[in-house]
Amino acid sequence: MKNKVKFLISGVSAILFALLIAVLRLVDVAPAGPQGTSIGLSHLNKSVANLTGVNMLWYDITDWLGVAAILTAFVFTIVGLVQLIKRKSLLKVDGELLWLGGLYLLVIGIYILFENVIINYRPIIMPGCTNPEASFPSSHTMIVCVIMGSAIMLIGRYIKKKPLCSGLQIICTAIIAVTVVGRLISGVHWFTDIMGGILISSALLALYSGITQKTDK
Secondary structure (H helix, E strand, C coil), X not given: CCHHHHHHHHHHHHHHHHHHXXXXXXXXXXXXXXXXXXXXXHHHHHHHHHHHCCXXXXXXXXXXXXXXXHHHHHHXXXXXXXXXXXXXXXXXXXXXXXXXXXXXXXHHHHHHHHHHCXXXXXXXXXXXXXXXXXXXXXXXXXXXXXXHHHHHHHHHHHCCCXXXXXXXXXXXXXXXXHHHHHHHHCCCCXXXXXXXXXXXXXXXXXXXXXXXXXXXX
């Protein structure tokens, strides 16, 4: 895929993410969450929530998949640090790993932003909590999609054995799919929270892929 197409996908995904935020603030806003918290597209979100119900087993499963994603990020971070120590220069570290570090920092920044600029609250009060928590975008969806999606791109560079490479990429893809579906059916997020997580992840991954492909040339 050409760089321009990747940057276009990134831009379109980012615009759709921004539009989704606007819609959630303006369209069909009604108190639908715990303690009277309001949600945009309330009829759509309530319909999906009523359909899925709450399943804390899936919440726990996706939490563990999130841990797997964090460990994956840790592995790539260690690879970058080893290169830095051996090559004794930050500029000699593989460009993909340097940009990956920037991608991780951007994800952290987005997570902090939406913990403070609250668009939605969760549809349920989480166990051990007394107040609703921020829910949009699904940070779990965003983190897993970005980490495992970027891992799929990089595995082929660092693992030359095709069966192992393909196997790991399939595992990464499966973790993404199970996380997205599992987070939705767990009932701890509104449908639009999941969609927001997917859109921002798509924007970040397409941007990362476009930049790394461009710097390789």
